[in-house]
Amino acid sequence: MQVVRRVFDASRKGQRIVANIYSASEAISDSERTRLTLLLAHANGFHKELWEPTLERVFAHKGKSWFIDQAIALDSYNHGDSAIVNRSFIDNEEFSPWTKNASDILAVLAQLGSPRNIIGVGHSWGASSLLLAEIMAPSSFANLIITDPVLHPGNSQSARDLAKLTLRRRYQWNNIDEARQYFTNHPFFRIWDQRIIDLHLRHGLEQIDDGSFVLKCRPTNESAVYSGSRDDSPHAMQNLPRVQCPVAFLTGDTSEQAPPQHITKITKDMVDCRHVVMNDVGHLLLHQDPDCTGDWYVDFIDAFVSKGAFPTANL
Template sequence: MARLVPTLTTDIPVSPATPRSDIQRLVVEKHEFAAPTQPVKNRIAFIFSHANGFHKEMLHPLMKLTIESFRKQSQYNQTQFDFYAFDARNHGDSARLNEATVHIPTFSWYDHAMDTIQVIEELELKENYNKVIGVGHSFGGSAMILAEFMFPKTFDGLCIPEPVISKVIAPYLLREQSPPIKGALKRRDEWKSREDCFKAFDGRPFWRDLHPDVLQNYINYGMYDTPEGTVKLKCPKLEEHLVYMAGIYGSAGAFGSLRSLSIPVHIIHAKDSTFTDPDTAEEIKAQSPMLTNAMVEGSHMVPGENPAILVPEIEMLTARVLAREGGLRAHL
């Protein structure tokens, strides 16, 4: 099954600190995985945050493999795991909910960081769980780092595959010509049907490298049916373009934030990434003693290409989190 069926899907206000907080909403889903042995001793919440241009269901295969692995380990028999995933306000189901007001020219990665904090606060995760761990890819991961910088101890740990972090701020005109930024506006965003879309993607670079379940989720849940009988991307291509353009400050901010880390953070670099430079891995790691990293096979889209390769990395970060400060935080 490519898509996990949530036990709860709800919508919450975006962060009150951000533009249009009075009218925009975030769609959040919850997946509950009960402890196989009672009574429950520990409750751990994971928050999964997607990359720019994608949506929460793209991470479902990774979530599925992660819980399957945890459930094979006896030390977690009395641990309740709840996974939360949400769509950025201009992506996925959130974009559909905000359709009439989705466009905010000033929307930044810091705003997305505040929305990430909003999910934690609105759903009272710190109050209801012993630990809160973030797993964020690319734009989603960088926003988690920014959130932790602005509000330390928001998370108990972060596992970040391929964050977009850089100490370089490229000139504006040069950024405009960057292939992913320039290409976002040119990408096709509407097809006659999902079958037509699949045929258009079949065998093409980028799409052919995605895990079959991830590609299936992109086509099934990253698009919506229009009144005209076509299917269209839930994330408008202008929104994807603007998120890329805004990323230059968020990326540099995330890099500078690494030095202030007070929680375990594990960054995963992909050897064939063209979005982040694996050659900078050691420089990134040197920013904080709280930071570990790993190099895996794949491209910037490794969570979508080979989700299984990331499961041991998530497990390692989780073990680090639980080993700190005498184990788990008490909760009511």
């Protein structure tokens, strides 16, 4: 894949959204195939580069009636490289409504120009934010791929617990080797694909003045996002029937955040919805098995394209 960096205006004055725009390594000029654009929103606590192994898998599929013209992976305003450029705005953040992330997604869409043919692809908080964006501004997306979304009915004890636990999480290491040892041996991270761990070390940390390495997304910001689920996660769940575009849900069979039976129940009244459960993975299925995740994304895109023609993307 080829990658270029682009900085968008956020929905709030002075803030920025940093993105990586990925495209196929070889030039594609086949006018007979459907040209698609992906817009990707990551999970809480993570960053845009963690999409790369899955995107590599998607770009590797050949002989399709469609091709990915561009895949635009965003760093949410208080995560990754966006957190660096927005640091003065987010240093003392305690509460981050999920509608902030959704509004920023819509702001980026507005800067892409039209006509456009966007498939939104999100994971966890990013998936819920895409749903909120589509609820806030219907027909923003041609289709949505929603990966293990966080959709709870409100008053979530789990979200409150995660907010507290995150504030106690280690986020600073003396050097990169110490950080690597931490992530490689920690029970939470060691089940990840090695490529994901490597990318997290390379792009999820920044070196500060004393030479140590810290998470770009500070625990305070990650905690603020968990706290911000209070109203917005229930709102997204309650308004799923308002989502009119075709939606594919992909969830992990052992996920505690998006138990398959819960997703099946809350999506039953959606207009056009498909739900697939991936085996032997949990909530962070994208991190555990990015290749299988990518294969399912290709299957979903095949189904979307078979349903009808798309307008030509113009970025």
